Amino acid sequence: MISSRSGRIAFRNARLIDPANGLDVKGGLLVENGRIADIGPRLFNDAEPGDPEVINCHGLVLAPGLIDARVFTGEPGAEHRESLESASAAAAAGGVTSMIVMPNTDPVIDEPSLVDFLLRRAAATARVRVLPCAALTRGLLGETMTEIGLLQEAGAVAFTDGDRSIANARVLRRAMSYAATFNALVISHAEDPELVKDTSATEGEFATRLGLPAAPAMAEVLMVERDIRLAELTGARLHIGQVSTRASLEVIAAAKARGLPITCGVSAHHLMLNELDVGAYLTFRKVRPPLRAEADRAAMIEGVASGVIDVIVSSHEPQGADTKRQPFASAAAGTVGLETLLPAALSLVHGGQSLPHVLSALTAAPARIFGLAGGTLSKGAAADLVLLDEGEPFVVDAEQLASRAHNTAFDGHRFQGRAVRTFVGGECVFERAAN
Numbered sequence: 455m456i457s458s459r460s461g462r463i464a465f466r467n468a469r470l471i472d473p474a475n476g477l478d479v480k481g482g483l484l485v486e487n488g489r490i491a492d493i494g495p496r497l498f499n500d501a502e503p504g505d506p507e508v509i510n511c512h513g514l515v516l517a518p519g520l521i522d523a524r525v526f527t528g529e530p531g532a533e534h535r536e537s538l539e540s541a542s543a544a545a546a547a548g549g550v551t552s553m554i555v556m557p558n559t560d561p562v563i564d565e566p567s568l569v570d571f572l573l574r575r576a577a578a579t580a581r582v583r584v585l586p587c588a589a590l591t592r593g594l595l596g597e598t599m600t601e602i603g604l605l606q607e608a609g610a611v612a613f614t615d616g617d618r619s620i621a622n623a624r625v626l627r628r629a630m631s632y633a634a635t636f637n638a639l640v641i642s643h644a645e646d647p648e649l650v651k652d653t654s655a656t657e658g659e660f661a662t663r664l665g666l667p668a669a670p671a672m673a674e675v676l677m678v679e680r681d682i683r684l685a686e687l688t689g690a691r692l693h694i695g696q697v698s699t700r701a702s703l704e705v706i707a708a709a710k711a712r713g714l715p716i717t718c719g720v721s722a723h724h725l726m727l728n729e730l731d732v733g734a735y736l737t738f739r740k741v742r743p744p745l746r747a748e749a750d751r752a753a754m755i756e757g758v759a760s761g762v763i764d765v766i767v768s769s770h771e772p773q774g775a776d777t778k779r780q781p782f783a784s785a786a787a788g789t790v791g792l793e794t795l796l797p798a799a800l801s802l803v804h805g806g807q808s809l810p811h812v813l814s815a816l817t818a819a820p821a822r823i824f825g826l827a828g829g830t831l832s833k834g835a836a837a838d839l840v841l842l843d844e845g846e847p848f849v850v851d852a853e854q855l856a857s858r859a860h861n862t863a864f865d866g867h868r869f870q871g872r873a874v875r876t877f878v879g880g881e882c883v884f885e886r887a888a889n
Contacts, residue, residue, distance in 0.1 A: 461506050462486050463880060466498055468511035468841070472518060472831035473814030474821070483516060485837040488880040493831055511841060514874060517813050518829050519551025519582075519838035521820040522795060523719055524695055524767035526616065526788070528858075529575065530568075531560025536772035536858050538572075541792065542580035544770075544857040546884035548793040549840035549873030552583040552828055554820070557594070558616035564589035564600045566608035573609050581883040582876075583838070585826070587612045590629050590640065596620040599629040603636050611824050614641035614695065617742055617771075619677055621647050623684065630690035639824060641693045642681045644702065645743055649673035654783050656744045660729050667783055671750065674743055675701040682709045682716055693823055694718040696769055698743045700753035707762045717823050718762075720754050721769035722791055722798035723863045727751070731863075737778045737785035738852075739863045741769070744787075758815060759807050764823060766815045768795040772859030789863040793855055798864070800844055800871035809844065837880040844871040 482497035528535035557563035576584035588610035655661040661668035685692035757763035771788030821829025876884040
């Protein structure tokens with residue numbers, strides 16, 4: 455449950471990074487009653503702060519809390535896999551202060567009353583901010599569009615069928631046209647449903663050797679091309695939830711060059727892993743879209759560096775052991791990722807990209823795309839903060855994750871850098887125990 459902290463907190467000796475304002479300096483930050491009251495390189499230099507709480511950051515990075523723009527949970531309907539409470543605990547442990555959750559629940563979030571329920575449930579149980587997406591079509595069936603205006607009024611921040619593509623172009627055109635009248639954001643899933651039906655891998659030599667049913671990577675760019683053309687026709691704002699191929703990036707870059715309001719995201723696991731990491735049928739690495747060839751993975755890293763890719767997401771999708779511990783072709787797709795989103799993104803920094811640029815894809819960019827007030831250290835902004843150590847080495851242990859599900863694609867993976875403390879509204883919602 456989120457409650458803004460009353461009183462004052464003084465953060466001293468921090469490396470302050472705020473991509474939204476181009477800030478990267480050593481200094482201090484003052485929080486008053488859950489909001490940022492002051493910030494700067496000379497703050498507290500002239501006098502010791504007489505505050506109830508002073509936090510010495512010891513040179514660590516203090517940045518806006520992460521905004522994860524693609525999170526699946528099990529609530530309502532499948533709380534045994536992940537509740538809003540357990541997902542928010544995982545988010546806090548990963549430095550995520552806002553989760554944008556998908557409508558793929560039971561029941562589907564396709565009515566204003568269900569958006570309201572989700573918001574009230576999150577307010578009562580979640581440690582971090584929960585921002586619901588509503589379904590673009592009723593029941594996620596791709597046949598009848600939802601009441602976008604009423605859903606937006608109820609609090610939906612975007613409209614999507616989550617991990618389902620809308621096959622009927624006429625339905626999608628109508629939905630986009632309607633969304634455009636409300637300046638509502640449409641999020642598409644880029645997989646041709648017929649080409650990927652009953653498949654579980656990327657078509658190629660590796661899938662053939664494993665004997666896995668596979669679909670061509672072209673199944674993605676076909677939908678990217680179509681959805682961008684429909685957005686151009688209707689004037690809708692389009693965000694492609696996650697991309698995974700070089701061909702898709704080329705199409706998106708061309709659309710941006712034409713001035714179209716197109717944005718896109720990439721998952722942490724598509725930045726870090728390729729098709730060979732499936733190894734001996736490791737079902738925890740079965741995801742949608744599937745892990746791609748190394749050339750495509752490299753293209754994703756280039757896409758973040760160039761800015762063609764706007765946001766990095768966890769694509770957190772919890773699954774139970776009963777659905778994952780099956781033959782690869784039968785196992786459910788999905789990996790948990792809230793706690794590994796930041797470490798995976800920091801791998802790009804260790805690979806040569808600048809820390810402010812990478813943090814922008816986790817903070818300022820999703821805030822801009824979804825029209826959120828957060829993602830910044832500006833005075834007056836909510837004190838949603840992450841204190842992170844970009845150099846701390848650790849090994850991912852699936853059993854130690856805060857998520858109710860443990861199906862991580864990164865079990866045993868060595869990372870460098872993670873969240874040390876997380877604050878929402880000035881309240882500390884996570885503090886990592888000292889080693």
